[in-house]
Amino acid sequence: MALVARVLIANRGEIAVRVIRACRDLGVEAVAVYSEADEASLHTELADRALPIGKAPARASYLRPDAIVEAAVEAGCDAVHPGYGFLAEDPRLPAACAQAGIAFVGPPEDVMRAVGDKVTARAAAERAGVPVVPGTGRLSEASAAVAAAEEIGFPVLLTASAGGGGRGIRRVEGAADLPGAFAQATAEAEAAFGDGGLFVEKLIERPRHVEVQVLADDHGAVIHLFERDCSVQRRKQKLVEEAPAPGLTDELRTGLCDAAVALAREVGYRGAGTAEFLVDVAAGAFYFIEMNARIQVEHGITELVCGVDLVTEQLRAASGLELSVAQEDVVPRGSAFEFRINAEDPDNRFMPSPGTITGWHAPGGPGVRVDSGVETGRAVVPYYDSLVAKLMVWGATREEAIARGRRALDELTVEGIKTTRDLHRRLLDWDELLAGECSTESLERWLEGA
Ligand code: ADP
Ligand code: ADP
Ligand code: MG
Numbered sequence: 463m464a465l466v467a468r469v470l471i472a473n474r475g476e477i478a479v480r481v482i483r484a485c486r487d488l489g490v491e492a493v494a495v496y497s498e499a500d501e502a503s504l505h506t507e508l509a510d511r512a513l514p515i516g517k518a519p520a521r522a523s524y525l526r527p528d529a530i531v532e533a534a535v536e537a538g539c540d541a542v543h544p545g546y547g548f549l550a551e552d553p554r555l556p557a558a559c560a561q562a563g564i565a566f567v568g569p570p571e572d573v574m575r576a577v578g579d580k581v582t583a584r585a586a587a588e589r590a591g592v593p594v595v596p597g598t599g600r601l602s603e604a605s606a607a608v609a610a611a612e613e614i615g616f617p618v619l620l621t622a623s624a625g626g627g628g629r630g631i632r633r634v635e636g637a638a639d640l641p642g643a644f645a646q647a648t649a650e651a652e653a654a655f656g657d658g659g660l661f662v663e664k665l666i667e668r669p670r671h672v673e674v675q676v677l678a679d680d681h682g683a684v685i686h687l688f689e690r691d692c693s694v695q696r697r698k699q700k701l702v703e704e705a706p707a708p709g710l711t712d713e714l715r716t717g718l719c720d721a722a723v724a725l726a727r728e729v730g731y732r733g734a735g736t737a738e739f740l741v742d743v744a745a746g747a748f749y750f751i752e753m754n755a756r757i758q759v760e761h762g763i764t765e766l767v768c769g770v771d772l773v774t775e776q777l778r779a780a781s782g783l784e785l786s787v788a789q790e791d792v793v794p795r796g797s798a799f800e801f802r803i804n805a806e807d808p809d810n811r812f813m814p815s816p817g818t819i820t821g822w823h824a825p826g827g828p829g830v831r832v833d834s835g836v837e838t839g840r841a842v843v844p845y846y847d848s849l850v851a852k853l854m855v856w857g858a859t860r861e862e863a864i865a866r867g868r869r870a871l872d873e874l875t876v877e878g879i880k881t882t883r884d885l886h887r888r889l890l891d892w893d894e895l896l897a898g899e900c901s902t903e904s905l906e907r908w909l910e911g912a
Pocket of ligand 2: 595
């Protein structure tokens with residue numbers, strides 16, 4: 463078996479650049495695709511070759527599995543890497559790749575279906591002996607949701623099985639609100655995800671979001687690369703992540719990591735994936751919420767603490783090769799943070815802030831890594847996700863990582879658009895974050911008071 467030779471990257475922005483870099487390191491050719499809005503983008507320029515894929519709206523370009531696979535065939539690619547978002551969790555992409563005889567960098571279609579749907583993923587977790595948030599299967603009637611919610615106890619969450627990116631999760635306070643919420647959520651999920659399926663789950667109060675990175679190959683290896691804490695969220699979207707999760711007991715950490723491996727084994731996982739959990743640190747309890755069958759935005763902090771390149775491992779697994787690391791080789795060192803640099807205005811309800819970047823200076827120096835899809839002179843276009851770059855820092859201790867985070871954020875300059883930079887800098891002076899005690903509700907409370 464050999465590594466794939468030419469990879470089509472079905473994505474844009476910083477993650478397309480990240481995958482191109484892994485290809486370069488491995489001597490693999492990288493082929494980009496771009497929409498009409500991305501002709502002059504960094505990922506298009508850095509790739510060995512770039513093919514147009516359609517008009518600016520994602521539905522007319524990056525979200526078309528047929529067009530992606532057609533481009534891959536045209537360019538003579540033997541693999542497709544989906545990045546995250548867009549098609550990364552669309553089972554039609556591995557299906558179309560299989561039909562064209564092209565390797566898909568991710569799990570096989572049936573595995574993606576099993577874990578991509580939150581209801582079937584919860585069932586797989588239960589089979590694997592992994593605790594899940596108390597809740598129901600897929601519900602077709604509001605009356606069933608009311609009965610289930612009364613048993614679980616209000617408030618509850620009404621969640622779309624196909625949801626993602628923080629969308630499709632709704633808090634319901636009492637039985638009177640549920641039928642209306644059910645109808646609205648069904649319609650919204652149908653419109654957003656093409657699947658109106660809903661379930662009810664218990665609302666866990668002030669939990670921490672802790673997730674475990676896994677890697678698996680076709681030779682029976684399933685390993686974990688420890689955990690990331692992603693509790694600093696607004697609107698259920700992550701803003702700051704850190705590894706390792708602060709304040710976990712060894713017992714809790716081992717429990718989480720073993721659970722993620724058990725789930726990946728149960729579903730026959732291949733490649734890089736993440737099992738997400740809510741954690742009640744005081745009670746020493748954790749609950750599985752979902753599995754992301756792809757590389758995650760925040761994968762870089764795991765790379766910094768574990769010294770493993772997750773994207774090259776993905777490419778190995780997709781090539782049918784063995785992972786280059788065994789479980790005992792994964793020894794985490796120090797502490798890392800990621801700050802998502804979004805083209806958004808934190809002072810105006812995080813409204814997107816597209817425009818041309820007239821000045822960009824990325825920090826460097828010890829312990830600093832910047833994964834960016836932009837630079838001076840490039841445009842942030844309004845059609846896609848507002849994440850433009852990720853600033854990551856590593857330190858031998860959590861304190862050193864935080865000090866480097868302050869230094870790096872001070873050095874980062876972005877002109878021409880509004881970003882989350884200044885907010886991140888303020889967050890690094892916030893007691894709750896410094897103490898490592900944030901729950902998923904902390905940032906919104908802090909923002910309300912700030
Ligand atoms: P991560 O933990 O990797 O950030 P997210 O769930 O935030 O995971 O998703 C990563 C990216 O994919 C984000 O850009 C998010 O907006 C997008 N995304 C994930 N799932 C969906 C979905 N079902 N529909 C639309 N966008 C999604
Ligand atoms: P997505 O697919 O959008 O990433 P997740 O299931 O991962 O959805 O949930 C996103 C976030 O929503 C979690 O990180 C957490 O903050 C919140 N959340 C999800 N389920 C629950 C729950 N049962 N109780 C409390 N918060 C929850
Ligand atoms: Mg999630």
